[in-house]
Amino acid sequence: MPSIYRRMFPALFVSILFVSIFAVNLSRCYMDDAYIGFRGVRNFIDGKGLRVNTGEGVEAFTNTAWPLFVALTAGPLSIPVTAKILGFGFLVLVFLLLPLVIDRLSAEGDEEFSGGIWFWVLILLAVSPSLVYFSLCGMETAPAALTLLVFVLFAHRGGGLVGGAAAAAAFAFRPDTITLVPVLILIDLFSAGTLLPASSAEPSLKARIGDIWRCRGRMILTLAVCLIIITGIRYGYYGSLLPNTFNSKPSNPILLAVNGVKLALGEQTNLPFYLGGPLGFGFLLIGLAELAIGRGETGRRVLAVILAGLFFCLYSLRDWTMMARYFAHYLPLAMLGLALAMEKLGRISESLARGKRGFFQTLIAGSAFFWVCTTIVFGNFMQWERHLGSSAAAKYPGYVLNCSSLEPVARQIGVDFRDSGFTIACRRLGVLSYFSGLSVLDYAFGLPHRDVALKVRKKGKAIDDPADPLLEEIWRSRSPALLLEDGFEMRKILKAQGKSTDETAGEWASITLHGIEYTHIRSSAISADEKWILYGDARAHAFLATPAKTVRSTKSSE
Template sequence: MKNPLNLYTGNFKPVFWSVVILLMLFASYRINIVDDAYISFRYARNLVEGHGLVFNPGERVEGYSNFLWVMFMAAGLKLGIPPEQFSIVLAFPIFLACLLLSFLIGRRVLRSRTRGLLLMALVGTNWTIVSFAFSGMETALQLLEFLAAAYIVLDGLERGWNRRRSLALSIILNIALLTRPDGVVLAVIALAAWHKTKRDFKLRDLFVIGIPFLLLFVPCYIWKVGYYHALLPNSFHAKVQGLNGLPYGLLLIYLYSITYLLFPHLVFLIIQGRDIFRKNAGVQFMGTLILVWALYVIAVGGDFMEFRFLVPVMPLLLVVILYSISTHALNRRLKYGLIICLFLGTVNDSLAFGRVIEGMGIQPVFELTALPKGPVTNCIGIGKKLDEFFGGSDVTIATAAAGAIPYYSKLKTVDMLGINDAMVPLIGEKLSPMPGHHKIAPLSYLVERRVNLIIAPKNFSIRVELLKDWIRHVTWKDLYHFYLDVNRAIDGMPMDEVTMLLIPVNDQLVTIAWYLTPCEEVERVIRENNLYSLRLTRPGYRTGDLRAGE
């Protein structure tokens, strides 16, 4: 019987490169920078401008967890290319390399260039992979590192380890560790596979594998510890909740399985697992890496972004699934059905997640990409308007959307979720079970930091045509949408009155900022631009409190 995975047997090259071009065109359609990417951009800009690798000048907090990516963005700035452009420029060759490596891995493991092409098509059309590849974040770079390391390990398992392969593996693992701290998972599993299969182990082998660590990762890590006085990034303390985060990590794995229609494949792998992994050392390595990575994702409590943490192992999981189908699914219809199910999974994710399938706090891609430039939130527009009004001043803002707004405003910013603030993870008040969102800065801390304006684009950006109605109905209770405890006394004094400042973002949108700490610069902008302010008092809004700047 003809194997249904042998999809093409004629002239292969034209088909191969046609598929590559189509996949790259599809990827270009998904270019959308997410708000968190602008955090790295701000660190890179501050570094290039001489302020150091910091979020706010003078505050050494490691709020990023992607050191190498930040360095790339800084290099782009040195070349005169803004990070929001340079990140996309880099994304194209990185994603192309991911596609080609997916093909090479598939061809090696599945013993067929046609099956390798099938794997590449699955990777290149995967909604999550493509969305985050062009999101401005380091996700595609980490995926490339996982694929490169996997290919080298597979090559070493098949042809043996020489010094060139050992050195190449070590360099890739160091790059992975410099990209993200969780690259340690890849390093441990890959080095374990290297050691287990290395014949005639000698001291010079340890020298070859160890030198890149001594020259690359170790000096960088020592510098970071000395610079930030912390062993782990501040983002780790802000996001990881210990045992309390385990249910959320399990939820992420569960939602990924049902959204991508993977349950039939997982059941098939469980039934055939022992036989599958026993026969192929490469599949055994990939299966181990996938399992340990999944346990890591669960242990850190998952992520609030749609399956982003699973991207590095998604292609490897697809390899294992295709291997199980090609070697153990004897029924032709079953093979076709399982393969079609893989393609339907990405369609289901793009259409259903966050709409039909409730994310339960895990934000779908369309929400993540809407925050920076959506018609309602428009964080980019808010940041630019704040820069226009207050640029170059000592005005301090606070926001939970600590990406595009701080980046474009260039103002000193208190990150209310604590990713870029060392105190919030320690003193923050409970907010939600979501990673990176489970604590928020207390109002007293914002007062202590002399924050002038609190910006909340999701809940306090109003379309112009709806503004009058909003003003008529707004009450003291609406302050709770800042997620701050306005009932708690500050320095023994209750807060009975607040001022809301109406900042026009453009002709269609107004953002409402909480004017917390008065300052002359804000007052000057109010007067010169005739901005409206709104005073709210307990227990509600009083008629006549809407005022225009004089």
């Protein structure tokens, strides 16, 4: 056993204990997006293909390797439980591999790490809302983080084959990691001086590039071959070179600039709060500089992962969860960069005190060090309560982050409209499609529909209004018999059509969407403050009125 494990055993024990406690407490928690993959897994197991709507051969998820892995390992347990157990196992492996990365960084640097800092790295990760929750609620976060750790540990001279394969695996779980190897090569070029003016004493540009190719060539070739294979399989199976979400969640260079400003101001929700703002981002920059200059090959690999994650979060639209989900799989290695900055700050504080440079200098350095630790510790617990606490579940997006309250409503819709062959329009795709068994028209993002996703790309953002003229042809062709909406969204639709409703009496006015009239069927409570409103056209009401449907549960009806 490496000596690093003996030194870090207390931190490993406590962090895995925390993760285990969270796993028990979150045993019934899944987010709506996870059920999108689960629906694909169910269809795959049933021989209907790895897709959400069986009639549409569209890749509705970006994390295709994850539902495929769940499908191949599914046994007697349910699909959601299988995914949760796998997520927990992968997360534990992440914590077990992190000490090896820490050991490498320490060995390749000029100074040994102090044990206290790295103890807190593991503890802080164990209570990180984005890393822990998304790993345990059915998402691909933990296996994606694990592939990045493998990339860091093996993407070095002599390990190019494993490094390239790990980068390809990361791409299969999270396509945003496609920038990982290009960023690493840019770091190599910068480190070799090819992006800086060369002096006459230095090797030629051709010689530098040749040296980098000898170091990274096998990794680049392995990654290229794997990407060709993955893309070929994707195109053959789905008829597309990229997942459908590249159309349904478009971005642009202007958004990149705007998000960069938000990061500097501390208002970038795609990243953890402690990495934003002048102070937090300043600490991260110190850590990045330390990785680039003083931590050798391992430092450059960790730096590449962090920069790839930062780029993706700044390039992307704000995630609807309002949490750092997009950065969660990068977070374990990003915390190492932040820890390096704290380590540096601790040394400065110690040096000032030892050198008697003055009380105020020592106080400033020590206070900044204390601020970082306390802010992350207390801030993480505040984030848990803000996004995932009992009060958060009463409103959006809390009841979608933990969609346990949506499950009984979706199940009842499945019971009422079993074997109807109807399509239901809704912006909440996952839990509804999984438990109702109906084909879902996701008009907001078009995740399982190529034509809707192209409309979203044309609009430049999600389609919030089902009456949007962009949807007219699509709506008529699919002719959804049912419409399910959050109460606050339904009020917007009614207001746009000049309609009103008497909610106290449970009466909702009829609406017309693209020539089809929908009337209220029932309202179902999904939280203390919100309801799901179910509308149906004449076909839906007629189906409910058939003799076979006269006896059904009305627990969720008003």
